Amino acid sequence: MAAAVDRVRPLCEDVRHRGVEALIELTQRFDGVRLTDVRVPKDALEAALADLDPAVRAALEESVRRARVVHRAQRRTDHTTQVVPGGTVTEKWIPVDRVGLYVPGGRAVYPSSVIMNVVPAQEAGVRSLAVTSPPQREFGGLPHPTILAACALLGVEEVYAVGGAQAVAMFAYGAGPCERVDMVTGPGNIWVAAAKRLLKGVIGIDAEAGPTEIAILADATADPDYVAADLISQAEHDVVAASVLVTPDETLAEAVVERLAVRVAATKHGERVREALSGPQSGIVMVDDLDHGLAVVNAYAAEHLEIMTADAADRAARVRNAGAIFVGDFSPVSLGDYAAGSNHVLPTGGCACHTGGLSVQTFLRGVHIVDYDRDALAEVAHHVITLANAEDLPAHGEAVAARTDPA
Secondary structure (H helix, E strand, O other): OHHHHHHHHHHHHHHHHHOHHHHHHHHHHHHOOOOOOOEOOHHHHHHHHHOOOHHHHHHHHHHHHHHHHHHHOOOOOOEEEEEEOOEEEEEEEEEOOEEEEEOOOOOOOOHHHHHHHHHHHHHHOOOEEEEEOOOEHHHOOEOOHHHHHHHHHOOOOOEEOOOHHHHHHHHHHOEOOEOOOOEEEOOOOHHHHHHHHHHEOOEEEOOOOOOOEEEEEEOOOOOHHHHHHHHHHHHOOOOOOEEEEEEOOHHHHHHHHHHHHHHHHHOOOHHHHHHHHHOOOOEEEEOOOHHHHHHHHHHHOOOEEEEEOOOHHHHHHOOOOOOEEEEOOOOOHHHHHHOOOOOOOOOOOOHHHOOOOOOHHHHEEEEEEEEEOHHHHHHHHHHHHHHHHHOOOHHHHHHHHHHHOOO
């Protein structure tokens, strides 16, 4: 990642100093598209929605509905605590003012990522949000029309045809019609992740997304065909995607290998899947028993963790580290990617041991409002002064004494 940060640093500085001119030149260099305007016209958004396949529209609408049900329940309410008579602390939840949402546009089309970014931001009450996605030559330099349609469906009118590190820089510094944002969220390739790392502090970020991961903890009761299908489902994202089976059952492992051979040969992106499954990041981990397996998956802290065991719900309750947990035979990761109601923007690379997935909380700030009257301050003044002096910061204590000592 350090090398990638060094590579994107001059690109981000270029955008910082030259704005739209730099964006246009970098887009032509990296995407092969010559833009005249980085912002997607409103009529292009409307046309994309009008032309959207009705079945795809219905699926997107249902995905949005379910995501709203889950994310609306994540809203926080302000709470006031009376610490002492006359002294209160209120925790007020304030949404970020403006966010930039990145939607990838590489090997696949991700209208689902529009939903997963936009819905929690809207439910959090973010007042201003913008979406960006790489331009596509085959669509006249605009992002993929299904992505544009998803934006229109969600009422997002500020959309940009910019990808890569330069898109993150556009959001961080502002360029042309795009005003700077306070936070950037959404997955992307290594250059997007590197730019987010570089510019963290200038902007807030959700996480540095890496290659997708699936881990499956399974025992002899698991269906080997389900296991194989789910390992493949994530491997088709990228040749560096990680697909890991953890099991104490050798017979299951052998059956999964057999089903993988059949399914890989039949799937559309077989070559990509085969390379991902044969890479060092993927494999089958044999363990002594399920307790050992649970220790392994907790240490791995996968982005997606499936539990396919006889006691799946109980095992899932013991998981400490995972971006999202999928319980039993009928909760595959693919469901979470599109229509479970959960969010699919999740921590990767072991970050699930300290970071959660994208949520309404991502876009909220908890601010403490302290309100003490004179008597409440006087009652605790001697403790404040004592601690201030103990830290050799006497002026801190003097600021209290000025209000409480008799004239």
